[in-house]
Amino acid sequence: MTILNKERKGWGDRVLKFYIFMAFVFLFLPIAIIIVFSLNSGRYPSFPLQDFTVKWYKELMLDSRLLGSVKNSLIVAATVSFISTVLGFMGAYALRSYKLKAENFFLGFMAAPLTVPTLLLGLALLIFLNSFLSLQNSLLSVIISHTVFCAPFALFIIRARLRNVRISMEEAAWDLGAGRWQTVKELILPLCAPGLIAAALLTFTLSFDEFIIAWFVSGFQPTLPVKIWTMMRGGIKPTINAIGAIVFIFSMSILLIGEYFLGKKTNG
Amino acid sequence: MENISVELRHVTKAFGEVHAVRDLTLQVQPGSFLTLLGPSGCGKTTTLRMIGGFERPSAGEIFILGKTIAYESSTQRQTNMVFQDYALFPHKTVGQNIGFGLKMRGVKKAEIGKRVREMLDLINLSDVYDRMPHQLSGGQQQRVALARALILKPPVLLLDEPLGALDAKIRKQLQLELKQLQSELGITFIYVTHDQEEAMTMSDTIGIMNDGRLEQLDTPEKIYGDPQTLFVAKFVGECNIFEGRIRSEHPDIVDFEDNRGQIFKLKKDSLESAPVGKQASLVVRPEDIQVADAARKCVNRIQGRVEEKLYSGSIVRLVVDREGEKIMVDAHKGIAVSPPELIEIGWNPDAGSIIL
Numbered sequence A: 001m002t003i004l005n006k007e008r009k010g011w012g013d014r015v016l017k018f019y020i021f022m023a024f025v026f027l028f029l030p031i032a033i034i035i036v037f038s039l040n041s042g043r044y045p046s047f048p049l050q051d052f053t054v055k056w057y058k059e060l061m062l063d064s065r066l067l068g069s070v071k072n073s074l075i076v077a078a079t080v081s082f083i084s085t086v087l088g089f090m091g092a093y094a095l096r097s098y099k100l101k102a103e104n105f106f107l108g109f110m111a112a113p114l115t116v117p118t119l120l121l122g123l124a125l126l127i128f129l130n131s132f133l134s135l136q137n138s139l140l141s142v143i144i145s146h147t148v149f150c151a152p153f154a155l156f157i158i159r160a161r162l163r164n165v166r167i168s169m170e171e172a173a174w175d176l177g178a179g180r181w182q183t184v185k186e187l188i189l190p191l192c193a194p195g196l197i198a199a200a201l202l203t204f205t206l207s208f209d210e211f212i213i214a215w216f217v218s219g220f221q222p223t224l225p226v227k228i229w230t231m232m233r234g235g236i237k238p239t240i241n242a243i244g245a246i247v248f249i250f251s252m253s254i255l256l257i258g259e260y261f262l263g264k265k266t267n268g
Numbered sequence B: 001m002e003n004i005s006v007e008l009r010h011v012t013k014a015f016g017e018v019h020a021v022r023d024l025t026l027q028v029q030p031g032s033f034l035t036l037l038g039p040s041g042c043g044k045t046t047t048l049r050m051i052g053g054f055e056r057p058s059a060g061e062i063f064i065l066g067k068t069i070a071y072e073s074s075t076q077r078q079t080n081m082v083f084q085d086y087a088l089f090p091h092k093t094v095g096q097n098i099g100f101g102l103k104m105r106g107v108k109k110a111e112i113g114k115r116v117r118e119m120l121d122l123i124n125l126s127d128v129y130d131r132m133p134h135q136l137s138g139g140q141q142q143r144v145a146l147a148r149a150l151i152l153k154p155p156v157l158l159l160d161e162p163l164g165a166l167d168a169k170i171r172k173q174l175q176l177e178l179k180q181l182q183s184e185l186g187i188t189f190i191y192v193t194h195d196q197e198e199a200m201t202m203s204d205t206i207g208i209m210n211d212g213r214l215e216q217l218d219t220p221e222k223i224y225g226d227p228q229t230l231f232v233a234k235f236v237g238e239c240n241i242f243e244g245r246i247r248s249e250h251p252d253i254v255d256f257e258d259n260r261g262q263i264f265k266l267k268k269d270s271l272e273s274a275p276v277g278k279q280a281s282l283v284v285r286p287e288d289i290q291v292a293d294a295a296r297k298c299v300n301r302i303q304g305r306v307e308e309k310l311y312s313g314s315i316v317r318l319v320v321d322r323e324g325e326k327i328m329v330d331a332h333k334g335i336a337v338s339p340p341e342l343i344e345i346g347w348n349p350d351a352g353s354i355i356l
Ligand SMILES: Nc1ncnc2c1ncn2[C@@H]1O[C@H](COP(=O)(O)OP(=O)(O)O)[C@@H](O)[C@H]1O
Pocket: B015, B018, B019, B020, B038, B039, B040, B041, B042, B043, B044, B045, B046, B047
């Protein structure tokens, strides 16, 4: 028995190591290369490397249109994250409190935007927002569009968190005289706070990094990914490597903080 | 009406196809300790939850101090509940947990603090005010849950297997404490358990439930000594059951004839009527049966062969074989019989009881 287990463990170990190795090669190596080239004084991304420099980063800071797109992205991501988290919480709490017969159907329905190719979703939203709501392409359009696919994420994250709050706790609160709103304030919100924070952070990065939908509906107020894309059409400049490095590190940090809250236990 | 604390009239609860509680009627006297006892799944929790206002009966009515339950208002109900899993709020300190009910009623902070400390003194946990629930032992958590429910001074306290998760020793101690607390405070306790020993030691009244029905509602002595149904007899303690019929009736004594034709005499006091000729069962507890010399003086006697002798503490359990029928007898551990000896066992008319 023990020998078998050991063998199986060793085998699983090797597969896992191989997987991690491949992930690093194909996921992180390209990004590492971008970061390296962003600090390289050569104009073209090719070896051998030349001198170390931060001039591409300095150049970025002087590009006011680029900085404008960063501001746009921050506004959009913050708003989308806030609205999605609020909607996600309300949806998750409602699902828990009123046991729907069609709960699975509803969840599938919520997940639908996540399975539609974003290209189609972007096109559909463009037509819908322009023709039906007569919205000019703008940041508002991006906010609405991003909320469409971020809110389900928030709902699923918060729903998982809410499962940890035992029904008996809610009943105890009611038994001790708490009304619906007091129960939410005293019990539900504090206990799923880590889920709320995680949802807010993850939807923030989802929106911040999203390109295709934003490209369709952002019009004359490009978000950062849209702006990067326009810049790239004129050839790959070293400044783009610098932006890439910054965005990667920024998004990665927020994701990691989000993951931390996702895994956090409520009672210590 | 005021002299009844809780009353259920023909209460039924169905969850779809499952009938959790069927036509249950009972009354609880104020200040008494009622235990609902029964195997898992028999509807105890559902009954308790209906009294607590967590579930609405499918049919029938529930009155608490003569009034129907106010389902809509969480502050106007007359009961509080101690949950099986305690349901302490993990993000609040012990003090905040216990003071929660008062806070919901808008009591001032200073007053809450004072009353929480009083409660902590009452349950002998004065030094845990600022601790978090997960820093307490199971027994301490249980007491905090109790204090949290009692601080609102409910006329009726509901407890759903509150000691179920604790180990045997702490359990015994808390049983005593609970019982003492109940008689000191004079609050009606409705207590749910599947542990018959626990029910026996704590209760004024026990309601035995089986498959959603109330089988018998009586004092612990009556439940044990005079079970009304075979289910009650078997569920509470161990017993020997003789199948047969009632042979004849005398002023104080009933003659019972078992399927082998042997007549056993027993006192009639527990039997309202003794319809002669009716099929019935005679229940005799193992500890009511005498062995050897003592048996010779008994009115009802049986010959049998000792098949097994099992020691457990101060008694020995003998399994006596009466031509294929096994009879359990509890004797003093010094008894000088051993398998495969042929012995006489017996009991007097005041020992057994008849179930029709
Ligand atoms: N919310 C519910 N939905 C469906 N069936 C339930 C529900 N609550 C209890 N039941 C069923 O009712 C019966 C009695 O349950 P319960 O009152 O919890 O029993 P006990 O507390 O005596 O173990 C069981 O068969 C259980 O499966």
